[in-house]
Amino acid sequence: MTPRLRRPSTLLFLVSLLLTACAPARSGSPSATTLPSVSVAPRVPAHSIYPLTLSDDAGRQVTISSAPTRIVSLAPSNTEIACALDACDDLVGVTDFDDYPAEVADVTDVVIGAVVDVEKVVAADPQLILAAGNELTPTTVIDQLTDLGYPVLALYPHDLEGVYNDISLVGGAIDARGAAEELVTSLQARAEAVATAVAGADQPRTFYEVGVFEGSIYTAGKDSFLASLLSLAGGEPIVGDAASTAIQLEDLISADPELILLGDASYDPTITVESIAARSGWADMSAVRDGHIVVVLEDLVITRPGPRIVDGLEALARSIHPERFP
Amino acid sequence: MRATASAPATTRPIFIGPSLTRVTVVLGGGAILLLSAMVVAVAIGSVGVGLGDTVAILGHRLFGLPMGITVAPGAESIIFDVRLPRVLTAMLVGGGLAVAGTVFQALLRNPMADPYIIGTAAGASLGAIAGLMAPILLPALAIGVGSTWLGLGLVQVLAFGGGLATVLLVYAVSRANGRVPVVTLLLTGYAVSSVLAAGVALLMFFSGQHLGAIFGWLMGSLAAAKWINLAFAAPLLVISATLLVFRWRGLNLLLLGDGPAAHLGMDVEREKIVLTMLATLATSTVVAISGTIGFVGLVVPHVLRLAIGPDHRLLLPASVLYGAILLALADLGARLAGGIPVGIVTALIGAPFFIWLLRRSRMVRVVVTA
Numbered sequence: 012m013t014p015r016l017r018r019p020s021t022l023l024f025l026v027s028l029l030l031t032a033c034a035p036a037r038s039g040s041p042s043a044t045t046l047p048s049v050s051v052a053p054r055v056p057a058h059s060i061y062p063l064t065l066s067d068d069a070g071r072q073v074t075i076s077s078a079p080t081r082i083v084s085l086a087p088s089n090t091e092i093a094c095a096l097d098a099c100d101d102l103v104g105v106t107d108f109d110d111y112p113a114e115v116a117d118v119t120d121v122v123i124g125a126v127v128d129v130e131k132v133v134a135a136d137p138q139l140i141l142a143a144g145n146e147l148t149p150t151t152v153i154d155q156l157t158d159l160g161y162p163v164l165a166l167y168p169h170d171l172e173g174v175y176n177d178i179s180l181v182g183g184a185i186d187a188r189g190a191a192e193e194l195v196t197s198l199q200a201r202a203e204a205v206a207t208a209v210a211g212a213d214q215p216r217t218f219y220e221v222g223v224f225e226g227s228i229y230t231a232g233k234d235s236f237l238a239s240l241l242s243l244a245g246g247e248p249i250v251g252d253a254a255s256t257a258i259q260l261e262d263l264i265s266a267d268p269e270l271i272l273l274g275d276a277s278y279d280p281t282i283t284v285e286s287i288a289a290r291s292g293w294a295d296m297s298a299v300r301d302g303h304i305v306v307v308l309e310d311l312v313i314t315r316p317g318p319r320i321v322d323g324l325e326a327l328a329r330s331i332h333p334e335r336f337p
Numbered sequence: 338m339r340a341t342a343s344a345p346a347t348t349r350p351i352f353i354g355p356s357l358t359r360v361t362v363v364l365g366g367g368a369i370l371l372l373s374a375m376v377v378a379v380a381i382g383s384v385g386v387g388l389g390d391t392v393a394i395l396g397h398r399l400f401g402l403p404m405g406i407t408v409a410p411g412a413e414s415i416i417f418d419v420r421l422p423r424v425l426t427a428m429l430v431g432g433g434l435a436v437a438g439t440v441f442q443a444l445l446r447n448p449m450a451d452p453y454i455i456g457t458a459a460g461a462s463l464g465a466i467a468g469l470m471a472p473i474l475l476p477a478l479a480i481g482v483g484s485t486w487l488g489l490g491l492v493q494v495l496a497f498g499g500g501l502a503t504v505l506l507v508y509a510v511s512r513a514n515g516r517v518p519v520v521t522l523l524l525t526g527y528a529v530s531s532v533l534a535a536g537v538a539l540l541m542f543f544s545g546q547h548l549g550a551i552f553g554w555l556m557g558s559l560a561a562a563k564w565i566n567l568a569f570a571a572p573l574l575v576i577s578a579t580l581l582v583f584r585w586r587g588l589n590l591l592l593l594g595d596g597p598a599a600h601l602g603m604d605v606e607r608e609k610i611v612l613t614m615l616a617t618l619a620t621s622t623v624v625a626i627s628g629t630i631g632f633v634g635l636v637v638p639h640v641l642r643l644a645i646g647p648d649h650r651l652l653l654p655a656s657v658l659y660g661a662i663l664l665a666l667a668d669l670g671a672r673l674a675g676g677i678p679v680g681i682v683t684a685l686i687g688a689p690f691f692i693w694l695l696r697r698s699r700m701v702r703v704v705v706t707a
Contacts, residue, residue, distance in 0.1 A: 126676035129560075133415050134384040146546045149553070151561040158563060159418055254545025 065184055068144050068177065069153075069165040076162075078186045079139035083132055085122055085152075086143035089166055090115055091317030092178055093141065095194055096187045104135040111319070127152045129159075137161060139184055168316045170239045171202060171324070178318065194318060201321045202243070205328045208335045209245030217246030217331060218268035218298070219307075220282075221256065221314075222275045228263060232256035236316060244327035245335075246270065260292055270305065271298040272330055277310035305330045355651045363645055367658035371428070374662045378424045378669040379416060386412045395421070418564075426562035426570070426626060427668040427679070428661035431633055433574045433623040435660020436581055437616040438634030439641075439652055443588045444612050445519050451635035452620040455526030455613075456503035459533035461624040464499025466540045466551050468492035492554075493566075493625040500621030503529060508613060516606055519595075556678035557630030559668050566626045577619040578657055584612060585649035592647070632683040633664055636691050643698050663687070 064074045083104035084090040090109050093102060099114055104121035121131040127148065132140065140156055142148035144167025156163050164184060168174045175195045182191020219241060221229040231237035233253040241248035249266045251258035258266075276282040284304045293299050307313070307330055313323035329336045355363075380391040389406070394416045396402040437452035445454065453459075468491040507529050511522045537555075544551055587608040590598040599605045620634075637660045638652070645651055664679070670686070671679040 123675055128383050128676060129419055130382050130384040130415050133419060134411055136411050146550055149550055151550075155561055155563065158565075159414065254543060 060186060063184070065164065065180060067164045067180065068167040068173070071157075071163075071165065073162045073164050073184075075139060075184055077138065079137070079162075079184065081135065081137050082139045082141065082185065083121055083135055083137040084109075084141045085127060085148045086141070086166070087111070088315045088317035089141035089143065089181075091315070091319060092166075092181050093185070095318040096178070096182055096185065096190045098185050098187065101185070103137060104132055129155060132156060132161075133159065139164065141166060141181065143167065166316075168236065170236055171243065171320065173236075174316050174318070174320050175199065177316075198318065198321045202324060205321075205324055206243065209328055209332050212245050212332050212335060214242075214245055214247040215269040215303070215331065216249055216266065216297075217241055217270045217272060218249045218263060218266070219272045220275050220287075221310075227257050228260060229256050230258050237314065240313065240320075240324055240327060241331075244324055244331050246327070246331045264292060264296060268296055268298045269301070270303045270331060271296070272305050272307045272327070274307050274310035274313065276306040277308050282306075355646075355648055359645070360651060363651060363655050364658065367655060367662070371658055371662050371665075374665045375424055375428065378427070378665045379420045381669060382415065382420055382672060384412075384415055386416060391416055422564045422567060423559050423562040423668065423672075424665050425567060427559050427665045429567070429570055429574050430559065430623045430627045430630060431637075431664025431667075432657040432661035433578060433619040434630065434634035434664070435637035435656040436578050436653060437620045437623075438660075439638040439649070439656045440581055440588065440612055440616040441634075442638050443592055443649065444609060444616075445523060446592070446594075447519075447523065448639070449635070451631075452616065452623075453629065453634070455522060455617075456507045456530050456533070457500040457617055457620045457624060458629045459530035459537070460503025461496040461500035461621060462555060462629060463533045463536050463540075464495030464497075465492050465554050465624075465628070466537055466544070467499075468495040469547050469550055469554070470540055470544055493569075496628075497621050497625035500624050501617060503533065504613065504617040504621075508610065517609060553678065554628040557628040557680045558678055559627055559671075560676060562626070570622050570626045573622040574619055577615045577622070581612070581615050581619070582653040582657065584608075584615075585653050587612065588649040588653070630664070630683070631680045632687055633660055633667075636687055637663060640691060640694060643694055 061078060062074055062076045064072055067073055080101050081103045082093055082098060082101045084093055084102060085106065087106060087109045090102065090105050091111055093099065094112050094115065099112065102115060102118050105115050105118045106122035107120040107124065108122070109115045109118075109120075119131065119135060121128055121135060129152065140161050140163040142153050142156075142163050142165045144165045147167075148165065153163050153165055162184075164180065166177045166180070168177050175198065178195050178198075179188075179191050182188050182194075219231050219237060221231070221237075223229070228251070230251045231241060231248050232255075233250040235250070235253070235256065238248040238250050249258070249263065249268055271287060273282050273284075273287065284302075284306065287293060287304050288299050298304055307326065309323055309326035312319040313327060315323075376388075376391070376395075379395065380386065380388050386394075386408075390408040390412055393402075393404050393406050394408060394413050397404045398413070398417045434452050438450070441450040441452060441454055442448065444450075447454075471491055504526075507522065507526045508517060510529070511517045511525045513521070541548060541551055587603065590601055590603050591605070591608065591612075593601075595605050598608075623630075638656055641652055641655050641659060645655060663683070667682045667686070668679045670682040671677050674682065
């Protein structure tokens with residue numbers, strides 16, 4: 012009981028806060044040699060197409076002053092688009108979730124645990140930032156980066172067509188229109204082949220399980236990308252709420268799926284055909300009765316709107332109509 | 338216990354006022370700590386920029402000094418456009434919340450009072466979330482969403498207005514026969530907040546992809562801090578905090594209770610409404626630019642009361658200073674921990690310290706009378 016010590020204890024608190032704050036500070040390389048100005052000084056344009064103004068998926072007008080050779084990607088799908096256009100070497104910042112192609116593992120992570128580290132983006136000195144729409148990259152972050160003077164393209168494809176558009180958009184932005192056109196043409200041809208293969212087949216009522224958490228069942232949302240992909244693959248998607256993508260069990264039972272695709276089995280080995288059949292309330296569904304439950308291990312490419320989305324489409328079509336893919 | 342509360346060595350009877358030495362130590366020391374905290378918080382971040390470079394950049398951009406040394410231009414942007422506005426915002430928010438908390442605790446004579454207690458948080462949250470979801474709720478409004486004034490979008494404006502409007506409503510409802518009894522005010526605030534919180538929950542339920550943004554706003558964050566927001570918030574906060582600091586006499590009197598304060602010649606109802614509105618103005622401003630950051634406004638006043646006594650002449654300016662220091666450092670911790678919400682840091686580090694302080698003091702000098 013020493014009132015005299017009260018003030019020092021306050022100071023102690025503040026000092027301890029200071030120490031706590033200082034402790035994890037990495038005195039990492041200031042990367043001083045690689046930090047040019049933010050107000051992107053217009054260089055001598057390498058091509059006559061710059062400065063170039065593009066309209067992104069959020070309807071924002073984005074002006075790019077010169078051919079970008081330093082690109083930051085804030086989503087794995089954007090990384091895959093850039094790399095498919097042969098701009099992998101130009102990536103100077105990606106997310107910690109990026110896993111494809113393998114060489115991006117060496118690129119600095121500027122998004123860690125879904126949080127964009129704005130400082131690291133600035134330090135990477137990008138000439139183009141590829142963000143994700145629909146709040147995957149928070150609007151506040153897009154605004155902040157735009158205010159700092161960077162051209163930020165927000166990509167948010169709603170369907171396969173949207174992915175093609177985004178590939179063309181990025182191709183335009185980085186002066187790789189030819190490569191983009193070529194890529195889109197080949198993807199379209201493959202998607203066309205899938206359409207031909209499943210044409211005329213019965214379309215089973217298909218439930219794609221994205222995940223089950225605490226009793227809530229998540230699937231393709233109404234009018235979602237995933238729902239459109241299931242249709243293209245020759246299924247009739249059973250959809251959940253457009254916003255939450257959840258479906259209530261009784262709605263699922265009354266929709267009576269003829270085919271259940273287990274996308275979540277890609278990540279969780281305990282999700283098996285047997286575990287689904289054992290769930291209470293699921294036994295009466297046609298798919299469970301007839302044993303039409305399929306483990307899908309390609310969820311990553313099915314749900315990542317990059318160039319490999321057509322791999323996902325092919326995987327879905329094979330799962331829904333194995334008879335058409337001998 | 339009472340004897341301890343007015344221990345002669347450090348605590349004088351409150352109407353005599355703090356000694357000059359005491360003022361110098363608390364406020365002068367606080368000012369030095371504040372400046373140090375600012376430099377430290379600006380110098381440290383996820384990208385390393387040397388202390389020398391930081392000081393040179395600050396000197397150059399703030400005071401027009403010649404740089405002297407060559408620093409990487411990206412470093413200049415990181416220090417001046419990313420970190421400095423964020424640190425200054427943290428300081429304004431921390432100072433504003435702490436002084437508003439001090440005022441509400443004394444005004445309501447309630448140890449659990451914080452700046453949000455009579456409805457600011459609930460009203461501001463509902464406003465902000467309605468703003469976030471405007472494109473879904475009313476597609477016609479979506480056109481206005483992108484436009485901003487002083488960097489304030491629909492979200493900030495609705496948060497600011499929602500906080501102010503809720504407190505005005507609560508105050509008006511609590512008023513009877515020209516008086517606003519403290520208990521009625523607290524309970525009305527609670528009831529109105531509950532209704533608004535139900536609205537918040539309802540909107541969140543239907544929010545879809547906006548849920549993450551809403552959650553982040555409710556947790557409070559300084560990540561979106563920018564200079565232009567300070568142009569809105571700084572004048573409002575400086576004015577309201579300054580006016581509050583100079584109303585120490587009224588707060589000291591109110592600690593005696595409404596009756597005794599009135600007997601001593603104070604227009605109690607007028608003083609209460611002025612204090613409530615100033616503190617609410619400060620809180621709503623803060624909430625508009627940072628969301629609802631918890632803990633600071635509740636605990637900083639208590640810590641300071643334990644440390645320097647309950648005289649508002651010293652307590653009010655000290656809460657501004659130390660609230661600012663605390664939040665700047667807590668936000669630094671939040672940034673270094675990978676951008677987690679700052680409220681997590683204040684509670685994780687601050688609450689155990691507060692418990693320790695409470696235990697060693699063996700008494701809660703909440704809103705102690707002399």
